[in-house]
Amino acid sequence: MIELNKEELLNISGGSISGTMINAFARAINSILDLGRSLGNAIRRISTGNLC
Numbered sequence: 001m002i003e004l005n006k007e008e009l010l011n012i013s014g015g016s017i018s019g020t021m022i023n024a025f026a027r028a029i030n031s032i033l034d035l036g037r038s039l040g041n042a043i044r045r046i047s048t049g050n051l052c
Helices: 006-010 019-048
Strands: none
């Protein structure tokens, strides 16, 4: 095992993109797509007159 001194420990940087961040982006994209589908469906139903 390598032992690092204090100066070397301060220079350590982690990864740029984590799994949690990717999951959050995927959920955000899915939410936007669902919102678009709902809006498109509502517009289509209003334009064709198929309202309940």
